Amino acid sequence: MARRGEFALIGEVFAPLAASCPAALGLGDDAAVLDWRGRGDLVVSADALVCDVHFLADDPPDTIARKCLRTNLSDMAAMGAKPVGVLLTAALSPALDDAWMEGFARGLGADLADFSVGLLGGDTVSTPGPAQFSITILGSMDGHVPLTRSAAQVGDDLWVSGTLGDGALGLRVRQGQILGLAEDLRAHLVERYRLPRPRVGLGLALRGLAHGCMDISDGLCADAGHLCAASRVGLVIDAPALPLSEAAATVIADHPALFQAVLGGGDDYELLFTAAVADRDAVAATTAATGVAVTRIGEVVAGSAVDVRDADGKSVAVVAAGWSHGE
Amino acid sequence: MARRGEFALIGEVFAPLAASCPAALGLGDDAAVLDWRGRGDLVVSADALVCDVHFLADDPPDTIARKCLRTNLSDMAAMGAKPVGVLLTAALSPALDDAWMEGFARGLGADLADFSVGLLGGDTVSTPGPAQFSITILGSMDGHVPLTRSAAQVGDDLWVSGTLGDGALGLRVRQGQILGLAEDLRAHLVERYRLPRPRVGLGLALRGLAHGCMDISDGLCADAGHLCAASRVGLVIDAPALPLSEAAATVIADHPALFQAVLGGGDDYELLFTAAVADRDAVAATTAATGVAVTRIGEVVAGSAVDVRDADGKSVAVVAAGWSHGE
Structure with missing residues (x-):
């Protein structure tokens, strides 16, 4: 039995139905x-x-x-x-x-x-x-221009809010796949799986400041790929710069393979966005205004792909791009 | 295990959450x-x-x-x-x-x-x-006042669009409960179950003309009860006046008990509305403008209940008030 995946279904079956409706933004945005x-x-x-x-x-x-x-x-x-x-x-x-x-x-x-x-x-x-x-x-929008996935520009900084991988690791904790973790770290990860922290205040603060913007629900690399496709750009991501919670860092120190949950895990619900280098201080200042950390994790380049690099500048293989909520 | 029905769930559990949001109209409208x-x-x-x-x-x-x-x-x-x-x-x-x-x-x-x-x-x-x-x-609304369930007035005529009971009878045909019907009548009922005919054009024509208005999805008498509650009125419905398709009339002639599908069946998706007696001609004229028949089936009275009366003016028992989509 032939069955399309979710993205093919949306792109091939539903997007044509939305083509006559400009407000739908091609079904490609959030x-x-x-x-x-x-x-x-x-x-x-x-x-x-x-x-x-x-x-x-x-x-x-x-x-x-x-x-x-x-x-x-x-x-x-x-x-x-x-x-x-x-x-x-x-x-x-x-x-x-x-x-x-x-x-x-x-x-x-x-x-x-x-x-x-x-x-x-x-x-x-x-x-x-x-x-x-x-x-x-x-x-x-209160009269402001909406942030979209298609507005990233070559030369922009790439930013992410909060920390990555907590939700995906929290699901694995719940499924009994990660054992022996201290109770407070365990509780942090499970709570992040159960209770996303939508960055509403940050989104408001980024009006007129961010270029490309989206939330991460399918995993950093899969969603970064969606940003690339929508903006017709490439992204270079600096793996050592990716922000981790103490709990995620502890898990990954014990189980280095679980770094893939940071790269490809879902359930982050953090904002991934780009902004001009000249606005670096303004972006950093949103943290004081909103209480949400923002971390510069890479840059927008000409191209069409996501390239994750390690501390030596070598490309990192991403195993689980396009995580499907634990399926 | 205690479980509320759908209406109790909405009224007791969800409506309090919507109380602070006037736009929700108390979750009581369409x-x-x-x-x-x-x-x-x-x-x-x-x-x-x-x-x-x-x-x-x-x-x-x-x-x-x-x-x-x-x-x-x-x-x-x-x-x-x-x-x-x-x-x-x-x-x-x-x-x-x-x-x-x-x-x-x-x-x-x-x-x-x-x-x-x-x-x-x-x-x-x-x-x-x-x-x-x-x-x-x-x-x-294009600047017009929305039609609501709460605007019926004592003395209004009660009207319904199209024909009643077709969808509920169509479901029974599909379930093999009604046999021996001519193929064209069978096809009519099944199509009415599968394909509601939303009265969008009539709704637009009733702007500024109808008082109380709702669509019938849970069955005539159940939804008439909702109109009564929202408008704090009673309704007298004239059973012989209820509009039937040829197919429904044929089925009911053979199986008089199935008249309950007209009174209590779901899947009608017709409009039930009230309007001033003085606007009787204006309401009737919407048929020419929209191609949708409208039938006067009763009146709005002081009170709080739905009273369905037969040709002799005697109250008709309604067995299946609050039909649950064939469940």
């Missing part, structure tokens, strides 16, 4: 941008999460709700949009009882309040299969 | 209405459809796509909104191959073009369970 009645700044995006694919059945229901919301908030961050409201469709399996739903609602409510986002509507259906949640999020 | 940067007319709604709950696994993939889109278009019709664009999240089961997806895309593309709606974005994920599609739709 969100669509609509010129709403001449105000030009409605940003909208949708993400679905499936039990045992994007979260685990025994994750706490409040963190599942928050992860669903936060992956969508991360798409707004990637566009430099201010989140306004969401619609939630919930497909609920018979295994989920009232107490589970109340936990889910508690987590959702907490994050809606924390991120100042309204619940606009949605739908609730039953499914005999695994639970699934789909969120559509609406955001506003 | 869509939310946002005051987008002072232009006040962004209407947005989401609906999910699950295989073997809202469509059948062996339905043609092009009609499944079109049904997903059309149930959402029906929500825009209910608000009197002009549909603008949709986002689609597709959770695909391993059983769906490339040929199936191409059929799905072909149907989706045909209806996007027919209804002048753009594909704005979405997400594609894998699920080990049944296929599921969730669509969020955006529409515009």
Whole structure:
């Protein structure tokens, strides 16, 4: 039976349907941008999460709700949009009882309040299969130009927010593949898997400052490849410069092969963006304003590929480019 | 294990989360209405459809796509909104191959073009369970006041578009519960189950004319009850006046008990609305403008309940109020 992968499905089957709709940006960005009645700044995006694919059945229901919301908030961050409201469709399996739903609602409510986002509507259906949640999020540019994947320029610095690999390593901890870790480091990684930290404030601070911008959901190298394709550029990434948490650094010191989780792991939900060299200080200054670390990890070059280099300048093989959420 | 039904879940668990967001209209209407940067007319709604709950696994993939889109278009019709664009999240089961997806895309593309709606974005994920599609739709009021469920007034006429019960009877035909029907009548009912006819043009024609308005997706009496609750009124429905297709009338002549499918069946996707008696001619005139029949089926009274009366003025028992899509 012939089956396309997700990217081929979007590119070959759905993108042609969106070709007549300029607002869709060719389905190639983190969100669509609509010129709403001449105000030009409605940003909208949708993400679905499936039990045992994007979260685990025994994750706490409040963190599942928050992860669903936060992956969508991360798409707004990637566009430099201010989140306004969401619609939630919930497909609920018979295994989920009232107490589970109340936990889910508690987590959702907490994050809606924390991120100042309204619940606009949605739908609730039953499914005999695994639970699934789909969120559509609406955001506003407030008159600013949206950040897109296609605006990276040769000569730009390449930046990333926060730390990389924590979410992918956290999934492996949950799956029992990483043992013997100190409890606080273990808890950090698991929390990063369960609770992405959407960089909404950073996205706002990067308005008018970043060139190319996207969030990392499929893994650094896969998403860097998407940035290259959209901007028609190449990227050189300095592997030793990649920011690691203490927990990730500890795991990788013990298991060097797990550095691939930093390069190819998913569930980062950090921002990957480019900016002019002349704006280096301005980008660094966003940390003071937002509390989110930003690290310069490479540069934009002419070309079309992602080249990850080690401390000696030699290219590093990337094994797991295009991580598929633990599948 | 305690489990709320869908309406209790929305009312008790999700509605409190939406209380701080006036645009959500308390989650009680067919869509939310946002005051987008002072232009006040962004209407947005989401609906999910699950295989073997809202469509059948062996339905043609092009009609499944079109049904997903059309149930959402029906929500825009209910608000009197002009549909603008949709986002689609597709959770695909391993059983769906490339040929199936191409059929799905072909149907989706045909209806996007027919209804002048753009594909704005979405997400594609894998699920080990049944296929599921969730669509969020955006529409515009073009400066008009949205039609809502809460605006019915005592003394109004009660109207319905098209014919009732066809979709619910079509499902029963597909399930082999109705046999011996002539092929053209059978085909009519099955097509009405597979392909709702969203009354978008009628919704636009009812701007400024209808008072309370909603679409019928859960069955006439259940949805009439929602209109009553939202508008704090009662409804008297004249059963002999309910509009039936030739196919439905034929089935019911043979099996009078199936009249319950007209009263309580789902999958109608017709508009149920109220309007002033003084506007009776204006409402009737929408048929000439839109090609969609409208039938006066009762009146709005003081009270809080739906009272269906037979030709003798006696109340009719409604067995299946709150149909759950064949579940």
